[in-house]
Each structure stands twice: as structure tokens, then as C-alpha cells.
Amino acid sequence: MWGKGILTGMRITMRNMLRGPITVKYPYERLEIPERARWAVAPKYDGEGKPKCTACMACVRACPDHILDLEFTTREDKSKHIERYSYEIGACMMCGLCVEACPFDAIEMSHDYELARLDPAQLTYDLLADVDAAPVKRARPATAPKAEAAPDEPASTEAAPAEAAPADPVGKEATDE
Amino acid sequence: MALIDRLGETLDSGQGGGIILSTVDSLLDWARGKSLWAMPMGTACCAMELIAASFNKFDFDRHGTFPRPDPRHTDVMIVAGTITKKMAPAVKQLYEQMADPKWVIAMGNCAVSGGIFYYDTYSVVRGVDEFLPVDVYIAGCPPRPESLQDAVLRLRERIATESIAPDRRREAVLTLPATGDISFGVRPGDPGAGGESGAR
Numbered sequence: 001m002w003g004k005g006i007l008t009g010m011r012i013t014m015r016n017m018l019r020g021p022i023t024v025k026y027p028y029e030r031l032e033i034p035e036r037a038r039w040a041v042a043p044k045y046d047g048e049g050k051p052k053c054t055a056c057m058a059c060v061r062a063c064p065d066h067i068l069d070l071e072f073t074t075r076e077d078k079s080k081h082i083e084r085y086s087y088e089i090g091a092c093m094m095c096g097l098c099v100e101a102c103p104f105d106a107i108e109m110s111h112d113y114e115l116a117r118l119d120p121a122q123l124t125y126d127l128l129a130d131v132d133a134a135p136v137k138r139a140r141p142a143t144a145p146k147a148e149a150a151p152d153e154p155a156s157t158e159a160a161p162a163e164a165a166p167a168d169p170v171g172k173e174a175t176d177e
Numbered sequence: 178m179a180l181i182d183r184l185g186e187t188l189d190s191g192q193g194g195g196i197i198l199s200t201v202d203s204l205l206d207w208a209r210g211k212s213l214w215a216m217p218m219g220t221a222c223c224a225m226e227l228i229a230a231s232f233n234k235f236d237f238d239r240h241g242t243f244p245r246p247d248p249r250h251t252d253v254m255i256v257a258g259t260i261t262k263k264m265a266p267a268v269k270q271l272y273e274q275m276a277d278p279k280w281v282i283a284m285g286n287c288a289v290s291g292g293i294f295y296y297d298t299y300s301v302v303r304g305v306d307e308f309l310p311v312d313v314y315i316a317g318c319p320p321r322p323e324s325l326q327d328a329v330l331r332l333r334e335r336i337a338t339e340s341i342a343p344d345r346r347r348e349a350v351l352t353l354p355a356t357g358d359i360s361f362g363v364r365p366g367d368p369g370a371g372g373e374s375g376a377r
Binding site for chain 1: 236239290291295306311312313314316317318321323324326330353
């Protein structure tokens with residue numbers, strides 16, 4: 001039909017004209033961020049407000065750009081104290097490999113995307129500082145002496161601890177969960 | 178020294194010139210901050226977010242920022258994307274062609290610190306602040322368009338502290354949330370506590 005092109009074009013124009021604006025008027029209106037969106041890395045806390053991080057350094061090793069840095073001290077009873085867990089958000093590519101590597105579900109990719117800073121020193125900050133690392137759940141204490149095993153225990157319970165004797169906290173945690 | 182600097186110094190030197198100076202400062206800072214025409218120095222993925230910020234969903238013409246291709250017409254250069262060592266002299270030349278007063282926004286992690294190329298490459302400049310004086314850094318890979326608008330608003334707050342008298346700084350009036358207050362992570366008592374990812 002002669003003129004069909006212009007009619008189709010005008011129909012699209014009229015449809016858009018009657019639709020209304022779609023502008024999200026930031027900062028007064030904000031969009032809802034999808035659940036799986038990856039923004040700044042944030043630590044997670046358990047029910048009492050203590051961080052779930054056990055200072056295992058899996059995230060530090062997994063980061064491709066080496067922007068996570070965890071310093072901790074180990075006490076005599078093998079518990080850890082996190083001195084500083086620093087994070088350079090200015091170099092983070094938000095890949096999520098650290099969150100995937102964490103065996104204790106202690107960090108997550110938060111939804112905080114308003115990351116503009118006037119001062120570049122604020123781009124490197126501490127996720128955790130001067131807190132105790134969470135204890136790793138074990139089925140038996142780390143330094144149980146072998147002499148305390150009672151002779152009348154069934155053979156299956158003695159076989160299982162002997163098998164897991166090189167106490168692998170990650171493996172234990174995986175089977176516990 | 179420029180005539181306007183001399184005027185500012187004269188007004189600042191006492192004898193009642195302060196009231197004229199503060200009025201002139203308010204007017205100039207309002208005018209400059211509310212119409213920051215931007216040079217979109219977009220080289221990589223962040224340029225997509227810069228362009229998205231100028232399109233109709235996240236319109237930044239509402240804030241007065243308008244992308245102009247010519248550096249001589251612009252106030253702020255938004256460096257969005259990876260700057261390689263080959264590109265750096267071109268960016269510097271464009272920056273020098275901008276007229277004073279001028280500002281720089283480093284958008285995205287590549288412009289802030291080298292970003293994804295931070296660790297191990299021979300050709301990327303680790304952050305635009307190696308050769309340009311940056312005023313606002315936007316982290317993110319790439320940052321959302323709203324984050325760029327947030328940066329323009331923060332730059333506006335910074336411009337509001339400037340004055341035509343060379344040594345004087347005006348008081349900053351901050352209405353945006355202070356960056357130190359932003360809490361990360363989900364603590365018990367927050368609406369999202371209980372193992373869900375932090376939704377705000």
C-alpha cells in the first residue's frame with residue numbers, strides 16, 4: 001500500500017508519545033537491584049553480630065587481582081584474631097570469585113553501588129578490623145591427645161577419627177554442612 | 178594573575194567587600210555546579226554506562242550535565258574506561274584543551290586504579306591520576322549510571338566550596354549521605370539479616 005511506511009512509523013511515534021516518561025529520577029527514586037547483582041564485597045555476620053570469617057585465606061588466594069589482604073594472628077589455643085581484612089574497591093572487578101571460594105559463606109557481594117568518592121584514600125578500606133575470627137566447627141578438638149581414646153569404644157568411631165587425622169577443617173566443614 | 182583573581186583578592190581583603198564576594202561566589206558556584214558540561218572520554222565498557230546515563234532512563238541532563246564532543250566547550254572530563262599507555266598522551270592533550278575551571282571524574286575501576294588490569298599488564302596506565310588531577314573517583318566495574326549521577330552531585334558539592342579569591346575556601350554544605358556512614362554487610366537487626374544478601 002502506498003504510504004504504509006510512514007503510517008507504521010507514525011504509529012510507533014504515537015505509541016511512544018502516549019506512554020509517558022520512563023526516567024528514574026535518581027537520587028529521589030532508585031531502581032531495585034536484582035538479587036544476584038554483584039557490587040561491593042561485604043562481610044557477613046552471624047546471629048550475635050560476630051563475623052563468620054575464619055581467616056582461612058581462601059578468598060585472598062582466589063582473587064585474580066590480589067586486592068584482598070587478610071592479616072591475622074594465631075593464639076596458643078589455635079584460635080585466630082583478624083588484625084585487618086583490607087579490600088581495595090578501586091581495583092575490584094566484582095567477579096565474585098572470592099565469594100565462590102569462601103567455604104564458610106562469610107562474605108557476599110552486597111548491593112551497594114553508590115561508590116563515588118572524593119578522596120582516593122577511601123577506596124581502600126577494611127572489611128574487618130581487630131575482631132576474632134569465627135572458630136571452625138570441628139567434630140573433635142584440634143589437639144586431642146590419643147591416649148584419651150577409651151578402649152571400649154566401637155571400632156567404627158575409632159576408624160573414622162583415625163581416617164580424618166590430618167584434620168582438614170575445610171573437609172570437615174563440608175561434611176558437617 | 179587573572180583579572181578575576183585580582184578582583185577576588187581585593188574583595189577578600191576586608192573593608193566590607195566580603196558580602197559582595199560571598200554573593201558572587203554563591204552565584205558562580207551555583208552556575209558552575211548546576212551546568213557541568215561533560216567531555217565523554219569513554220574508551221571501554223564504562224563508556225556504555227556513561228552513554229546509558231545520558232539516555233532517557235537515567236537522564237543526566239536533569240542535573241545539567243550534557244555530553245559535548247569538543248573539549249573547549251566542556252567543564253568536566255569524565256574519563257570512562259581503560260587508558261592505555263598509547264592513549265594517555267591524547268587524553269592529556271584533550272584535557273589541556275579544556276578551558277579553566279575544569280574538573281576530572283575518573284569513572285570505573287580502570288580509570289581509578291587500572292582495575293581489572295591492576296595486577297599484571299604492560300600496557301595499561303594504572304589509574305588516570307598518574308597524569309591528570311582527578312576530583313571524583315567512581316569505583317565500580319562498570320559503575321551504574323546512578324553512580325555517575327551521584328558523582329556529579331558530589332562534584333557539585335565540591336565546587337560549592339570554591340571561591341574566586343585564590344586562598345579562600347567556602348564552607349561545604351553536604352546533603353548527600355557521607356561516605357563514611359555507608360554500612361557494608363548485613364548485621365543482625367538489619368532488615369535483611371538472616372543469611373540473605375544485603376538488599377537496600
